Amino acid sequence: MTTTTEQLDQYAAAAEAAAPVWRAARAAERATWLRAAADALDAHADDLVAIADAETRLGEARLRGEVGRTTGQLRLFATVVEEGSYLELTVDDADAGATPPRPELRRMLTGVGPVAVFSASNFPFAFSVAGGDTASALAAGNPVIVKAHSGHPRLSARTAEIVADALEAAGAPAGSLALVEGREAGNALVQHPVIQAAGFTGSLGGGRALFDLASGRPDPIPFYGELGSVNPxxxxxxxxxxxxxxxxxxxxxxxxxxxxxxxxxxxxxxxxxxxxxxxxxxxxxxxxxxxxxxxxxxxxxxxxxxxxxxxxxxxxxxxxxxxxxxxxxxxxxxxxxxxxxxxxxxxxxxxxxxxxxxxxxxxxxxxxxxxxxxxxxxxxxxxxxxxxxxxxxxxxxxxxxxxxxxFAGWPTGVAVTWSQHHGGPWPATTSLHTSVGATAIRRFLRPVVFQDAPQRLLPAVLRDDTLSLLPHRRNGELRVP
Structure with missing residues (x-):
């Protein structure tokens, strides 16, 4: 089954409408939405594992563990959102005596907008519809449109249904998560003008083709691909x-x-x-x-x-x-x-x-x-x-x-933690960012600086009354509440 152009446009329009809601959501709201998705996946684990085993033959034990990793990732990113340092809040106060005189500058990271995620074949949960790319993109404040992997289509559809319903039931806007199917739809997705970034895990050839499409757009977008690795x-x-x-x-x-x-x-x-x-x-x-x-x-x-x-x-x-x-x-x-x-x-x-x-x-x-x-x-x-x-x-x-x-052990097995890095120089990945761990959120954020802005017009997290509650840097001094 292939998603039509008309369907993709509908999903993109819904994601575009949902993006400002995700960006403006308070940390507590966004964290609640992520935990709701995790709870729903755990509640449907029996159903999902049975579908996954029929399509991938990976076995119940492996798949149940992967469900746990997937929901753990969603909950990790909920804590990342609540902790707040991912925003990189930075303030330089105005200084008329500086040479040249310095205006007030307030910097933060904010969601890029709707994100495309391409599912992997070898991890039908943890690197798929609700996997690390989706979790980190949602945590950054972006709706997601997922390209299902052809190796587990029924699982992809069921997972998307469960997560989308859970997000909306928890108060997230419609259009927060959608699923497309088919290679043509995947190519069109990464080129769609609404999409502002893409995450991919798969083959070197497939990833390079999508990377080139993302780079060849009239408005090129970042493409975060994990492509190939010999792991010496x-x-x-x-x-x-x-x-x-x-x-x-x-x-x-x-x-x-x-x-x-x-x-x-x-x-x-x-x-x-x-x-x-x-x-x-x-x-x-x-x-x-x-x-x-x-x-x-x-x-x-x-x-x-x-x-x-x-x-x-x-x-x-x-x-x-x-x-x-x-x-x-x-x-x-x-x-x-x-x-x-x-x-x-x-x-x-x-x-x-x-x-x-x-x-x-x-x-x-x-x-x-x-x-x-x-x-x-x-x-x-x-x-x-x-x-x-x-x-x-x-x-x-x-x-x-x-x-x-x-320096000990073997590389198979990647801990999902604050300090983890899962990436590397080309052809391992197309960027210097990680696809596993707390800092995976950085891929789907962009910096914005407000100069001499009135307090009432600043985003809430950059106002003085909120800054005191969050990790931030002021005039070069790191401040932690």
Missing amino acids: VVVTAAAVAARGDALAQGLVGSFTLGIGQFCTKPGVVFVPRDAGFEDLVAALVPSTAGGPLLTDRITAAFPEGIAHLEADASVEVLAHGAPAEDGSARPIVLTTDAAAVAARPETLLEECFGPVTLLVRYDGDDDLLAALRAVPGSLTATIHSEKEDDVADVLALLERRAGRVL
Whole structure:
């Protein structure tokens, strides 16, 4: 089912009418609306999980956890709105004695207007209709129009219905949330003149196409896309010697988690040659099981991605998981060497969505650093080392390549917190902002400054009687109530 142009125009008009109401809503009102959406999703969890499992085959346990993450995100953003520092309230008082004389300036962040959100295939709740992009856009004071993912259309429709009804029942205006379906409708959505920003999680090709549409508008808009990531991991010889078994178990568990369909999957792992780590991994992989991938497109692309890697003369198969049935993806570990990666990164460092990882053997620091310089931007980077290891140069490189650097554990699993960052240099994302955590709200805000404005005409949060109740900066001094 594809949304018509007429339907999209109706949704856009309703969102445009709702936008001033969302922007002007008091923090308590907006927080109440977000919590109402979370409560409604929790109340309908049984219904939603059943639909999601039928469409995605991800399993009840995983999906119930994802519902919890989704409603937790909505509640987190309710607290962000109430706390108030996201507004970045800043005042410089007038100073006639300054050179040149300074007027009174009052600055804040405000919602950009209606936002387009594109659902992801691999997280049908947490990165979908009511996921982090939608939660942060609503929290910023913007209505949202969501493009449903073709991999879970019934779930998308039901989720949108529940959330839209809950928002209106709590007092939010009509037009706060709408859903469109079909690729053509998605293209039209990001180009619609009412839309002021867009959030996307998906493939590099699809995201780049939408990014270009957003940038090519007569009035270009920001496009916040999460597109592709190989999430490099570096393991030192000392780490293998100290805890090789645990590291091998962690890696195998991480790259097969969710049938390898997490955007933070460790896709390329740099390991010291002849340290024995490959043998430890090879011993574990045959007992791993694969499973069905999310969509027909992903299912077809997985063997093509493996073949693309295997076509390189340096690549060998280290181990396979248990034989697959019914078209399920079978886990696989491939190996190559650092010199090949440095020479042909366009082949060896291309993301392959599914249960596969590439072990890259390196000989010494120079060999490792040369290969790391070829690694593209990623969401995460991980270092497994010991106290005696000097990894300063490795860290300096990885810090430039990723938005989150881990020193323990594995990158699959992203905590939804105030300090989290889920983003990275291109092609991981199209911007420097995060799509997870409290500061994801910043994507859908714009600054505005009021100069010498009468108190009665200022937004309520910038008036002196309200400023004293909110975190703000005045004449350079940070003030916290």
